[in-house]
Amino acid sequence: MTDRIGVYPGTFDPATNGHLDVITRATHVVDKLIIAVATNPGKGPLFSVEERVDIVRQEVAPLNDRLGGRITVKPFDNLLMHFVAAEGASLIIRGLRAVSDFEYEFQMAGMNAKLNKEIETVFLMASDKHQLIASRFVKEIGWLGGDVSHFVSPYVQKRMEGKFAEKQEA
Secondary structure, three states: OOOOEEEEEEOOOOOOHHHHHHHHHHOOOOOEEEEEEEOOHHHOOOOOHHHHHHHHHHHHHHHHHHOOOOEEEEEEOOOHHHHHHHOOOOEEEEEEOOHHHHHHHHHHHHHHHHHOOOOEEEEEEOOHHHOOOOHHHHHHHHHOOOOOOOOOOHHHHHHHHHHHHHHHHO
């Protein structure tokens, strides 16, 4: 029997408690989980892709230790379906927060199925305490001096504060 490999793609700018919730729950669905950090310069990321990969690795390290190293974190800058196929994965994991996410994700899953019918998309609903967390709002709140401690870990909050300080100095 081969391992079921899943890919959880995203920008993770920044990695939020909602992302970690989906990651944790995805490990119950797959044998191996690849967290695919998208380069996505069009979104104007706060952190470089290298920084985001590092942050996600730090965030999942305790969980990954408990799971015996079943989680890997990798950057990608190509078509998701090409990345998933190259990694030997059979599932794409997507988190849903609200009904507004569903339409976009439904369309994306349909397009991906046209590109490769062997790869399935699995949707995991965000836990109720994380349904309102969106990275773009977390960045805006943090940039404007608001408290983001309910949305990200202390480690991510510290990294965000450092990045905001760098940008203000520049």
